[in-house]
Amino acid sequence: MRALAAISTAPDAPFDLRTVDIGAPGADEILVKLAATGICHTDLFFKSKVPAALGPCLFGHEGTGIVASVGSAVTGITPGDHVVLSYRSCGCCRPCRQGQPAYCDRSTELNALGVRPDGAPRVSHAGTPVLTGFFGQSSFAEYALAHPDNVVVVDGSADKAVIAALGCGFQTGAGAVLNVLRPSSSSRLVIYGSGSVGFAALLAARAAGVERIVAVDPAEQRRELAAEFGAVAIDPTDSGAGQAIAAATDGGATHALDTTGIPEVIKQAVRALRAMGELAVVGLGKPEVAIDIQDLLFKGKTIRGCIEGDAQIHEFIPALIDLYTAGKFPIDRLVTRYRPDEFNQAIADQAAGRVIKPVVVWEH
Numbered sequence: 001m002r003a004l005a006a007i008s009t010a011p012d013a014p015f016d017l018r019t020v021d022i023g024a025p026g027a028d029e030i031l032v033k034l035a036a037t038g039i040c041h042t043d044l045f046f047k048s049k050v051p052a053a054l055g056p057c058l059f060g061h062e063g064t065g066i067v068a069s070v071g072s073a074v075t076g077i078t079p080g081d082h083v084v085l086s087y088r089s090c091g092c093c094r095p096c097r098q099g100q101p102a103y104c105d106r107s108t109e110l111n112a113l114g115v116r117p118d119g120a121p122r123v124s125h126a127g128t129p130v131l132t133g134f135f136g137q138s139s140f141a142e143y144a145l146a147h148p149d150n151v152v153v154v155d156g157s158a159d160k161a162v163i164a165a166l167g168c169g170f171q172t173g174a175g176a177v178l179n180v181l182r183p184s185s186s187s188r189l190v191i192y193g194s195g196s197v198g199f200a201a202l203l204a205a206r207a208a209g210v211e212r213i214v215a216v217d218p219a220e221q222r223r224e225l226a227a228e229f230g231a232v233a234i235d236p237t238d239s240g241a242g243q244a245i246a247a248a249t250d251g252g253a254t255h256a257l258d259t260t261g262i263p264e265v266i267k268q269a270v271r272a273l274r275a276m277g278e279l280a281v282v283g284l285g286k287p288e289v290a291i292d293i294q295d296l297l298f299k300g301k302t303i304r305g306c307i308e309g310d311a312q313i314h315e316f317i318p319a320l321i322d323l324y325t326a327g328k329f330p331i332d333r334l335v336t337r338y339r340p341d342e343f344n345q346a347i348a349d350q351a352a353g354r355v356i357k358p359v360v361v362w363e364h
Contacts, residue, residue, distance in 0.1 A: 001021070001022045001023075001031075001143060002019055002020070002021055002022075003019070003020060003022050003141050003142040004017060004018075004019055004020075004142050004340055004362070005018060005019075005020045005123070005125075005130075005141035005142070006058075006060070006140040006343045006360075007020070007057070007058060007125065007130065007140075008047050008050070008056065008057045008058070008059060009052065009056050010052035011047060011048045011050060011051070011052065012048070013052075014344045015344055015347075017340060017343065018125050019125075020123050020124065020125045020130060020141065021123065021125070022122065022123050022141070022143050022145065023120070023121070023122055023123070023145070024069070025069055025070060025071040025074075026071050026116065026145075027071040027072045027073040027074075028071055028073050028074065028147060028148070029070075029071045029074070029145045029146065030067055030069075030070050030074055030077055030083075030146045030147065030148065030151050031067070031068045031070070031143060031144075031145055032063065032065045032066065032067055032068060032083060032085065032137075032139075032143065032144050032145075032146055032151070033065050033066050033067075033068045033142070033143055034063050034064065034065035034139055034141065034143060034144055034362050035064055035065040035066065035160040035161070035164075035361070036063075036064055036065070036161040036164040036337075036359050036360065036362065037060050037062055037063045037064075037140055037141075037164055037359065037360050037362070038062030038164040038165035038167070038169060038196075038357060038358070038359045038360075039062075039343075039346055039347060039350065039358045039359070039360065040062055040165070040168050040169050041169075041195070041283075041284065042061065042168065042284060043059040043060060043061065043134075044347065045284045046059065046113075046134070050113065050131075054131060055128065055129065055130070055131060056125060056128065056130045056131070057130065057132075057134075058113075058123055058130050058131065058134065058138040058140055059134045059138060059140050060134060060137065060139035060140030060141065060144070061085070061086075061087070061134055061135030061137055061138075061168050062085075062139065062164050062165045062166075062167040062168050062169060062359075063084075063085040063137050063139025063144050063146075063164065063167065064082075064083065064084045064085065064154075064160045064163055064164040064166075064167070065082075065083065065144075065160065065362075066080060066081070066082055066156075067079050067080060067081045067083055067151075074148055075148075077148060077151055077153060081153045082153065082154055082155070082156035082160075083151050083152060083153055083154060084154050084163055084164070084166055084167050084317050085135075085136075085137040085139055085144065085146050085150055085151060085152075085167050086135070086150050086166075086167040086168065086171070086308070086313040086317065087101075087102070087107075087111055087135050087136065087150055087168070088104075088110035088135065088136035088147060088149055088150045089101035089104035089106075089107065089110065089149055089150075090104050090105070090106040090110065090149075091149060093105035093106060099312060101313075102307040102308040102309075102311065103307065111133075111134070111135045111136055112134070113131040113132065113133055113134050113138075114131060114132075114133050115131070115132075115133070122138075123138070123141075123145075132145070135150070135167075135168070136149070137150065140343075140360075141362075142362045150313070152313050152314050152317045152318065154317065154318055154321055155318070155321060155325070157325075158321050158324065158325060159332065161337050161359045161361050162324065162331055162332045162359075163317075163321055163324070164359050165196060165200075165335070165359065166317045166320055166331075167313075167317070168308065169195075169196040169200065169357065170196065170197075170200040170331055170357075171308060171311050171313070171316060171317060171320065172197050172200070172282055172306070172307075172308055172311075173196070173197035173199065173200030173201035173202075173257075173259065173282070173309070174201060174203070174204035174309060174320055174329070175204075175306070175308065175309015175310050175311040175316060176201055176257050176280045176282055176309050176310075177189070177201045177204040177205050177208065177257065178204050178208060178309075179309055179310040179311060179316070180280050180304065180306050180309070180310050181255045181257065181278060181280055183205060183208065183210050183254065183255045185208075185209040185210060185211055186211060187210055187211075187212070187254045187255055188212045188214070188248075188249035188252070188253050188254045188255070189205050189210050189212070189213050189214065189253065189254070189256065189257070190213075190216060190245060190248075190249060190256045190257075190269065190272060191205075191213065191214065191215050191216065191256070191257045191259070192216045192217075192256065192257065192258045192259060192260055192265050192268075192269050193216070193258065193259035193260040193283065194215050194216075194217035194222040194223070194225070194226050194356075195222075195259060195350075195356060195357075196334055196356050197282060197283075198215065198217070198257070198259045199225070199226070199229075199331075199334050199356055199357075200331065200334070201257050201259070202215060202229055202231055203329050203330060203331060204329065206229060206230060207323055207328045207329050212232070212248065212249065212250075213230065213232070214231060214232045214233075214234060214245060214248045214249060214253070215231040215232070215233050215234070216234050216235075216236050216241070216245065217233070217235075217236070218235060218236055218237050219353040220235075221353060221354075222353060222356070225333075225356075232248040234248070236265070236268070242268070242271075242272070245272050246272070249272070249274070251274055252272060252273055252274025252275070252277060253272050253273050253274060253277055254273075254276075254277050255277065255278050255279075255280075256269045256277065256278070256279045257280050257281075257282065258279065258280070258281045258282070258283055259283045260283045260285065261281075261283030261284050261285020262285055262286075263285070263286050263288070263289035263290070266279075266281060266289045267290065267291065267292075270291060270292070270295065270301060270303065271292075271295065273299070273301045274299075275299040275300055276299070276300045276301070276302075277302070278301070278302040278303075278304065279301070279302065279303045279304070280304050280306045281303065281304070281305055281306065282305075282306050282307075282309075291303070331357075334356040334357045335356070335357050336349070336355040336357065336358055336359070337359055337360075337361050338358055338359065338360050338361070339360070339361065340360055340362060340363065342360075343360060346358035346360065
């Protein structure tokens, strides 16, 4: 099958729209005709790490669409089903058996770029294999090959451009709040970074009834939107930002979320916690950060990593769609739609802070 795809040819090169050949689904695969795909910082982070010598790559991990066909071993999912694609997990290892598939022992193997186990390419261009399988989908294309463990059947009435990012970004932010931090109505929650993950966290906290939410972001436009959603918006570049956060949280945050992955921001987030406060970190960035252990120890503070919002996708994604359709999780206000030929412009707009969540709508 021939399809349009946004291909990466080098870490620092723009995405290149090409017509590729996509193979028929294998026995355990599902071919999805994509309606929309979100563009996530994670795509760009990993794109920047893959050497050009490995050949063309197909990223994308926030796809949604309609099942076109399924392999002979697939059960419970049929052509015509409306689906959201998310991350893969094996279902058999200890974390999976304990209800934590985001920490699957085989996560790297199942979600990394590559070819099929038998060496056959899923996608090729002009006879050259394209590395695919990113998050088990590689959905920067009109069609994607996925698997039953990362295909979530959903209500077909929901706007697909809106729910696409539930596969990663929106579920990460919402899950960090609802599944990990679990603040109460009287909690004081501070969110560092108001991108798509941070805003999803803000909206989830609001849906959960948290009374005081603080959004910390240097972009004025994003602070204004956070304020519209009921948050106290603070510019971290202001000299009095620390005091403003302390005042907004009555002396310190009970819970905090870092979406930036920036070491200095993480340090600030830890300092801003009150005694027994908890910080969840979800951002990809530099691998090391210096933490004041005495502050952590004597004040009983906690830092916790969080992948994919600790979500069990087949339950959590439909639950978030229910919140959205009920008007309690207005993620539609975060989405800006782009045509496929505007792919690189979407990335530029996101980097410049002009949009929160760019979503490419595929035209068939």
